[in-house]
Amino acid sequence: MVAGCSALGGRDTNQDSWHAGERLIAVADGVGGAPAGEVASRLAMESVVAAGPDMPPEEAAVRANAAVRAYAETDPATHGMATTLVIAALGADGWVRGAYVGDSVTLVQTDRVELLSSPHTLGAELVAAGHLTAEEGARHPNRNALVRAVGMEPTLQPDTWSRPAVVGERYLLCSDGLTDALDDADFLAALTGLRAADPRQCVETLVRLACEAGARDNVTAVVGDVVAWPT
Incomplete structure (x- = not known):
């Protein structure tokens, strides 16, 4: 069971793209401050969907990077465009695999x-490398600057995760517009309260709560529940 939902939040246009398929879910968030973020996220999502659920997610992300870069070479107005990308796919072998680039959340x-992704931001990278404490990283003026994104560089190194599929598990992929609008306590409380809700109700409620909380960015959420796996 899958569902997705997206809202403008505090933006005039929506630069997020999403997909909710039976065995493949994904979210892309066009990079703000760069040109044509909505084009980058759309192209990345089209590439991931075309790759399908049986292609390793990291390979799908690399293909998305190539697609975004190739398009930018043909249209000067989109030069420099980029997007975050998170993917989760249920494999025919009963494993769920994911890949991510940027600061969208899995x-x-x-x-x-359980958080399966970590942000590819300057603040997070400096903390992970031991150059800053967590408190210093949270105060760094460029803490949210992306250091990795689809389309940013000719080559892409997505991070990955994998775990055996378990019936009853719920996977949530979202743009940072959702998690930035809700503090950790409210976000976890909402997820806990929606645990028994179907995916459609879950994503619609989460997006609504973020917008009501004053989301300054586009807000997108996709949920996939494991109810069975291919045999």
Whole structure:
């Protein structure tokens, strides 16, 4: 069972793209401040969907990077465009695999909520490398600057994760417009309260709560529940 939902939030246009397929879910968030973010996210998503659920997600992300870069070479107005990308795919072998680039979010929920992605931002990278403490990273003036995104460089190194599929697990992919609008406590409380809700109700409620909280960015959420796996 899958569902997706997106809203403008505090933006005039929506630069997010999403896909909710039976075995493949994904979210792309066009990079703000760069040209044609909505074009980059759309192209990346089209490439991921064309690759399908059986292609390793990291390979699908690399193909998306090539597609965005190739388009930018043909249209000067889109030069420099980029997008975040998170992918989760249910394989025919009963494993769920994911890849991510940028600062969009991937979560899995069972009896608890587990973060499967980490942001590719300057602040997070400096903290991970030990150059800053977590507190210093949170105060860094360029902490949210992306250091990795689809379309940013000719080559792409997505991070990956994998785990066996378990019936009843819920995967949530979202743009940072959702997590930035809700603090951790409210976000976790909302997820806990929606655990028994179907995916459609879950994503629509999360997006609505973010908008009501004053989201300054586009807000997109996609949920996939594991109900079975291919045999």
